[in-house]
Amino acid sequence: MNNLGRNLALWVSIIVMLLLLVDVFQPGNTQHAAQQLAYSDFITDVDTGRVRSVVMQNQNVSGTLTDGTAFETFAPQDPSLVSRLTGKGVEVVAKPLDQEGSPLLRYFLNALPIILMVGIWLFMMRQMQGGGGRGAMGFGKSRAKMLTEKQGRVTFEDVAGIDEAKGELQEIVDFLKDPQKFTRLGGKIPKGVLLVGPPGTGKTLLARAIAGEANVPFFTISGSDFVEMFVGVGASRVRDMFEQGKKAAPCIIFIDEIDAVGRHRGAGLGGGNDEREQTLNQMLVEMDGFESNEGVILIAATNRPDVLDPALLRPGRFDRQVVVSNPDVGGREKILRVHMRKVPLASDVDPRIIARGTPGFSGADLANLVNEAALAAARLGKRTVSMREFEDAKDKVLMGAERRSLVMNEEEKKRTAYHEAGHAITAVLVPESEPIHKATIIPRGRALGMVMRLPEGDRLSMSKKNCIAHLVVAMGGRVAEEVVYGKDNICNGAMGDIQMATRVARSMVTEWGMSDKVGMIAYANDDQGGGGMFFGGAAKNFSEHTAMEIDSEIKRLIDEAYDQARNYLHDHVDELHRLAEALLEYETLSGEDIRQIMRGQPIERVEVDETTPVNRRSSVPQVSGPEIVQPGDKPENDKDEGGEVHPVPQPG
Template identity: 45%
Template sequence: MYRISLHTRHTLRWPLSSCVQEQCRQWPHQSVLIGASPHTTMHLSVSSRSLAFSPLDMIRKAKPTIITDPTQLDTSFADVAGMEEAKNEVVEFVDYLKYPQRYSELGARTPKGALLYGPPGTGKTLLARALAAEACVPFLSIAGSDFVEVYAGTGAARVRDLFSQSRKHAPCIMYIDEIDAVGKTRRSSISEGHNEQENTLNQLLVEMDGITPLESVVILASTNRVDILDQALLRPGRFDRQISIDLPTLAERKAIFELYLGQVLLDPDRGVTDYSARLAALTPGNSGADIANIVNEAALHAARYKKSGVREDDFEYAVERIIAGMEKKNHVMSCEERRIVAYHEAGHALVGWCLEHTDPIMKVSITPRTKGALGFSQYLPSDQKLYTTEQLFDRMSMALGGRAAEAITFNRITTGARDDLEKVTEMAYRQVAEFGMSPVIGHISLPPQAGGKRSYSQKLSRMIDEEVKELVNRAYLRAKQILEEHTEQLEKVAVSLLEKEVVNYKDLVDLIGPMAHEKRLHQHSELAEMWTNR
């Protein structure tokens, strides 16, 4: 083995010459000074008589993380909550690696690999680690970006070396994280010339299902960009199974919260189940990583104030911090701006309170936040997947309630509704151009394309713009009509916000009475007991 230190302005790209090899034979275990070029000096320290050496050998080696002792993984299926369907998909790999003769006797061929795909933070890597621990076999892990190198042929060489190491450790599990870094769809353009990424992908395809069989090695890979992967990589014989790991549902979020809540010290008066259901209802669309972050933020908050356990107000703080950011206590607003924000947020709350197809409101605050919000409203959203035209229209009206409240109260509008207008405009365009919900445009879908290109005429584009404008105007007029009919309630909510800065569900019931409609998709009957002011 030779140890080399390079002092050069250029990169050495050639093996040792015969002259240098002869010097190494004559003076083993000595230092040899080599002038590779007028600008290159290489100091070679010989520690072995072997002369089969190239400076590129080291960078052509794959360097996976190899765990031969499954106990080092410290992860099992019990530590993976909320992914029962995905666990059932991969449990067959465990059985095959433990009892391969059971399958060979029946002539069955176990899937060679599985591709785990889904949004970030849903637990793809965690599931792969749990699979390796349950199977009690070596685990080789490497990132897809580790194959990317500027030197031609290096990526393919690392792929060959990785599979060579896997065969030596068989039976084992090979895991490639973020495989989209190396598995992107190949292009057929001749003008592109040499493409190192395509060469690396070609080598990966050959190693996974080529002339040389790959026995007793299960290949797992994960990505959140399955849409850009090459089809040859996804065919049976390579990744036989494609396992979707979606964002957790309400029941799955409850199970994940119970897992992480069991790892922190809770208030002695409350148990895990007292928090899990409520927190799960508050966090639709959150991944497992988001849930872990919420529990950790709550524990950090409790430790910061030297509490004996994590309590309700700590979880309230954590959820609010994830949604809107930290409170900016040093941010000072003028009295006029504070009044505008109070009436703006009161308008949102009151319009949503009176409409049927909106999410129940839990809390309204006019405390500035680090994410740029001067005030925010916290709702209890549902896991609803399908929306009708009426439901979308109610949500648009609620979003425009703040702008309408400003116009009614102050006879002028401000820039505070920018985020609301962006959301409403996007909702309107999607209804008209994508969901086919406009009677004028008809039942067609024209989703936006990359680069801003349009697949329809300018005439149709103008029609879409007119429909969107008319739809947004109708939603605004409806919000304004509701507020004009409930001016007294709007004033009560705004005044209460100016006095206390935070108004919760119980306060809203006392101020303006119960909600006008039953929220059938929500369990809002528990809102009165869910959170209280800190």
């Protein structure tokens, strides 16, 4: 109400000043006061020649004497007055009587230009302050919005898959509910908590859950809302934000994307960062300065902790850094169950199986997967969402949408089938390879077909045998083409496979120390601008001779993998033909289908009744076969014209 009263008083003062200005600059107010003459004196002055000019408006007569004195008088009905005036050489001007109108209307019309100018000025000031909606005088006011969450309250029950982060933040909730529990032992609650993690892992949702659990006021603001074109505005908004927090204490202030204002000071060479640095300085003072902010807990989120200023991260400001990482297989299952609450599921849907087939997915990715599956079922007119829709949604998120409109002739389709069959057979035969999940010749994204392999568990590291297995499987598609069509009739379908194999082999040699000839030395490019020399347009920290040895080792690893793949396919050429024919017939084969074909057994397709009531404890679905294995990390898909999709090794 205080802000409303001040704003109302300000606008009333502006309107009064405008009316006074209009009244002062009225034309009538600028004239000198006229002398009132009796009509008889007026006639005498006319007869004696003392009147210079008159203005007649009906019976009102005004004019000027020869000595410059202005006068006014009221003339009765005298028909001879005009002839008397003209006979004495008096200048006579006749004007019609003014039309009586509303005084307010006259004031408004006279003040209209000034009102327009003031309105344009106010509009420009609002635009320059960012259109935040706080009025022309609200430059330094905080943009923080208070969320009461009377409806749609978020608690820790709505946040799944990040149990460690919730455990660390539960202490803050307990402090907000019962501060004496900690203060009587001399403990102090952390002043600030920094949530660090990749995009989509639920940092903002976790902050809202803290406020929902503690049932305290929750102020939210973005880091970019502090910086404006005027110097000092950001610092003023920081002060105002903490003042609001003190009035509502105990409360939580959440700053999203704090790296927009908390970057390392002194990084800029010019003066363009002065405003941002002043804002950061004010935030540092407010968090841990001479004045204490008891009961105000600052929570910030970022996915770039490496660029934040060290003074912001020291104890006393952001005392804790809570890592919100991508969930493991158990966390993914919990997140899927949260998002599936409002989705009608068929009996064959098992969140555990979907979680095992979505390696490295964040919470946002899993929410998108559930939404895509629901949309796919709605497009087909189904009443429930089955496992088939979830499998299609997973493939769409990982590999892109199906391109069934792409017209392929029979020869290209057959070549693609043999290419994918080569990948699939080597994936089954190489002992260290991840189990094959599915193979398809349906185009997705840029690929005409693909083979997907998923690791058996949440993988945090890779052995040298695993890396070599990746190279062997990558070479399987090109080798299959050579076995069937001859070396002179190969096509460019293995482009993506070659790129992936080169990337893995280079990492093995230059980063992971898996080459005896080169040794356990990091030869990767120094991206931090270290003391390396410039070679070939990029910073290199090794000599040309070492570069030749690295290239030789990369070629040796790929050539050896190529030879292994060729040996496998030459020994199993009959299985290669059978698998390619099955792909041409069914277009998509599960991992179990592929193993049955290689054993010479016929495959069976079982249709699932999608109208059966929901049973979330159902076993492995029959749509994709039982071979959906637990993955460890989300594959960085490598797609190519011939087509394979497989996890790229990640360093441990």
